[in-house]
Amino acid sequence: MKKIAIVGSSGGNLYSQGGNNPQKLLGEVLTQAKAADFEVAFVEFVAATTSLDNIKEDSIVSLYTLDSNGELILYEQGELSAINETVKELDANLAEQIVAQEIEGLVVISADPKSNNQASAEAAKNAQIPVAGSGGSAMGVYEQMGCNVVSSTGTTGTTDRTRAVAYISALAKAHDHKYRAVLTSSASASAESTTVWQRINVRGIMFAALPAFIAMAIMIALGQIGSLNSWIVSVTGNESASFSAIGSTIIGLLPVILAAIAAKQVSGFDEVGVVAGIIAGALSTNGGVIGGIITGILAGVIVYYVATWALKNRVPGTTTNLLSGALGGLLAGFVGMFLISPIAAFLGNGIRNLIDQILAYNSILAGLVAGALIWFAIMGGVYHAAILPIVLIEMEAAGFSFLGAVDLVCLVCVSAGITLGNVILPREKSGRTAALPGFLVNIFFGTFVEAAYPYMFGDKKVLGGAIFAGAVGGALVGLFNVKSTAYVPTFVAPGLTNEKPIQLVIAMLAAAVVAMLITIWANKTAKSKEISAE
16 A cells, blocks of 8 residues: 655635645545545644734644554644744655655645745655645645646635545556545534634635636626527527526525525534525525625524534434524524615625726726736735625626636736746746646636746746736726636636627736746846856
């Protein structure tokens, strides 16, 4: 049985998508590894109580490892600075095991290959063992180092299970192991160890709901093709079968979807929380995105307290589920209907009106500023907390978003341009191989902006070029008044606009080309300096 290791942390973006529950996250990887006949022989995982994007050196974190029986344990708890030193010691030990060929595969989860996990990363590179992982910034570094990366992904829109299956399936393929993913899960009889209030995570709720927003955008885009809709209606004899009608239906369901996700996440009672959220969301659809989230959170809180009270008072489990689900859904639904929805609708309309007024005042300047600042937002760890909610609120009304177009043009296309520049003229020969996967993922999946980070942080010219290219792309988005969506393949995005596909393509190409040219110039300048120094 081949042995593999897991290294990493609860991450930044990952924290809201499973990183806040390290036992569950790691447990899913252990489960999938066992199914592929791998032995997880080494674990070093740093878990924080908040996103690592905004953590301080004196913050208390936990370090998880394996005991002598191979069971996951809390190895040490302390300040981040002290735990980091312990991790480096453990990582040096892991590096020795890799060199000794005792470890033949590496799973990296929001790892730190430049510091905490540098030793194991170097050993993995030299031994060329397969490396699979997630965390865009870190994976970009592993690829740039020359590691044998067999699977690389970001974390947006993923779950513990989908990530674990991705890691293990890639390692299984690399080692020619038979593997069938374990996709069953046992029902949870009790809430997670975290408190109900700690489980409230708006960012995580919105990430989980992204597929619904993308589905809505696709239906609305197809609904713009009048002849196609007329043909469908004539064939089916049903007006509600048209794409535009389906898009409207999904818009009406968004609050229900968000409420169900929120209630499940907050309650900790899985299916009971989902049912309560659906009931609550259905009763408060007029509140839109904001109302659905708030109502769902309220439903989850009610489910949690009703269920824990019932269990403490020896109420049978079946009755507990029925009671908590029904009461949670109805009570939260009525509060949402009469109190939350009017306020939430007012706030949502206010945000959309404010954006429209800004664009009406000076759309070019608005796009330029947004295109430049969005890089600072994502590098500072506030993008997903501040920008993404506004994108979804915009999309709720029309299916498209100004900031969604800015995301696509100024982040995804600029990142694609930077990585393409390193494919065309890399600083080192190995750089072309490292940059190509990032370019392809951005183009074909519309995500993995972090692929550009190693090049941006390694050269101020490239960093400045990214911001400049973002400003250029944003200005064009504003000039053309283009609205679109993010998180879709770049070649699909032009079809998901406010009837301005050509204008979006122009903005996308401009941003990518500017970023690519500046990157090539920066690499050429750096190579010239190296030659002169020799």
